[in-house]
Amino acid sequence: MKIRRARDMVCFWTEEGLQVIRPPSSVRLQLSARVTTLLTDLASWTAADDPALRRHDFTGPELAQTIASLREAGIVETDDQPEARRDYLSPWAAWGPFAETYHAASRDASYVIGGPASAELDRELTSAAPMPAPFKTYPDAPALFLPRVFETLSMPVHDALAKRRTHRDFVDEETPLDAFATMLHYTFAPLRFIAGGDFGVLPLKASASGGARHEAECYVVPLRVEGVPLGLYHYDTMRHALELLDPDFTADGLSRLVCDHEPLTHCGFVCFTTAVTSRLTWKYRHPRAYRLCLLDAGHYAQTFAVAATALGLGAFQTIAFRDSETERALGVSGTDELAVYVLAAGHPVTAPSGLPARYRHPGYQQSR
Numbered sequence: 475m476k477i478r479r480a481r482d483m484v485c486f487w488t489e490e491g492l493q494v495i496r497p498p499s500s501v502r503l504q505l506s507a508r509v510t511t512l513l514t515d516l517a518s519w520t521a522a523d524d525p526a527l528r529r530h531d532f533t534g535p536e537l538a539q540t541i542a543s544l545r546e547a548g549i550v551e552t553d554d555q556p557e558a559r560r561d562y563l564s565p566w567a568a569w570g571p572f573a574e575t576y577h578a579a580s581r582d583a584s585y586v587i588g589g590p591a592s593a594e595l596d597r598e599l600t601s602a603a604p605m606p607a608p609f610k611t612y613p614d615a616p617a618l619f620l621p622r623v624f625e626t627l628s629m630p631v632h633d634a635l636a637k638r639r640t641h642r643d644f645v646d647e648e649t650p651l652d653a654f655a656t657m658l659h660y661t662f663a664p665l666r667f668i669a670g671g672d673f674g675v676l677p678l679k680a681s682a683s684g685g686a687r688h689e690a691e692c693y694v695v696p697l698r699v700e701g702v703p704l705g706l707y708h709y710d711t712m713r714h715a716l717e718l719l720d721p722d723f724t725a726d727g728l729s730r731l732v733c734d735h736e737p738l739t740h741c742g743f744v745c746f747t748t749a750v751t752s753r754l755t756w757k758y759r760h761p762r763a764y765r766l767c768l769l770d771a772g773h774y775a776q777t778f779a780v781a782a783t784a785l786g787l788g789a790f791q792t793i794a795f796r797d798s799e800t801e802r803a804l805g806v807s808g809t810d811e812l813a814v815y816v817l818a819a820g821h822p823v824t825a826p827s828g829l830p831a832r833y834r835h836p837g838y839q840q841s842r
């Protein structure tokens with residue numbers, strides 16, 4: 475029998491030493507120095523009883539036992555059962571070992587729901603560190619207070635859902651201030667508060683958020699908004715105000731951050747959204763929680779798009795942006811606060827049907 479080190483494993487150093495995860499298992503296995511060098515030597519097919527493998531001070535039985543354990547964990551493959559070649563469309567061939575390992579490591583979390591064990595866990599979590607602030611504010615930045623006369627979102631839900639489309643063409647017209655303020659309010663501001671027991675007072679927004687942690691923050695670039703000068707602002711949800719972070723922020727600077735994506739420089743305004751990670755880590759201490767940032771982003775993006783539609787505006791969204799440069803421009807670290815999503819809205823160019831002007835109705839399709 476010939477053996478070989480499996481591909482697509484992720485190894486990392488921890489305080490306990492070198493560990494490996496071999497998806498689809500999410501179990502972390504400790505690698506001793508001897509096993510690590512054995513695996514290094516197993517880059518290509520080698521006879522399992524090759525005497526050269528004993529150079530790692532293994533006795534014959536020890537080596538056989540080690541190889542059996544490594545096979546069982548999928549870390550070593552055998553020529554009679556080599557790892558199946560991954561299809562071109564396999565997610566892990568396309569997205570690589572880091573995505574696969576993350577997926578594996580974030581599966582099958584053990585949930586403690588209800589009962590004394592859950593209450594005990596809540597107390598343990600909440601007493602370990604002070605609760606991170608649920609809102610962010612820049613008290614020293616110049617603040618532009620937005621109108622609190624919100625537009626009535628009176629479009630029937632049916633119409634708002636049916637008419638929502640991604641818009642990529644916008645007319646060179648200012649977004650009315652009230653509509654702009656209404657969109658920020660309904661997408662990012664709290665609408666109610668709830669008593670969260672050990673978790674304190676929790677904000678509730680139009681969008682759902684895991685554990686009501688509402689880790690999202692919003693940074694706005696108003697390109698064409700009535701009465702709001704171009705610049706980079708943070709939206710303070712509690713004050714319903716724009717806090718000026720960079721008055722010299724330009725449309726060209728924006729274009730650079732969003733990979734020159736045209737809809738984002740022709741629209742009325744752009745929102746860079748981030749996730750303040752401590753709001754999640756304070757409660758959720760499992761890799762699965764990273765999924766929450768992404769799922770929550772989908773919720774507020776849909777709220778943003780539906781609100782835009784109800785206001786007669788058009789919305790656009792993308793993850794095509796330069797993460798590191800965006801985080802630098804926003805002044806966030808990329809660890810405590812991560813750039814997540816880019817949303818935009820403005821007056822769309824539409825056909826008489828209300829659909830995006832470039833929308834193409836399908837013709838006949840060839841049946842197969």
Ligand SMILES: Cc1cc2nc3c(=O)[nH]c(=O)nc-3n(C[C@H](O)[C@H](O)[C@H](O)COP(=O)(O)O)c2cc1C
Nearest residue numbers: 638639640641642735737775790791792793794830
């Ligand atoms: C996460 C996400 C990222 C997207 N990124 C882009 C993008 O980079 N460029 C683009 O033109 N459209 C982008 N879109 C829009 C999609 O192409 C669009 O939603 C899709 O074509 C369906 O059209 P609809 O939104 O009008 O239903 C994105 C949509 C989502 C949900």
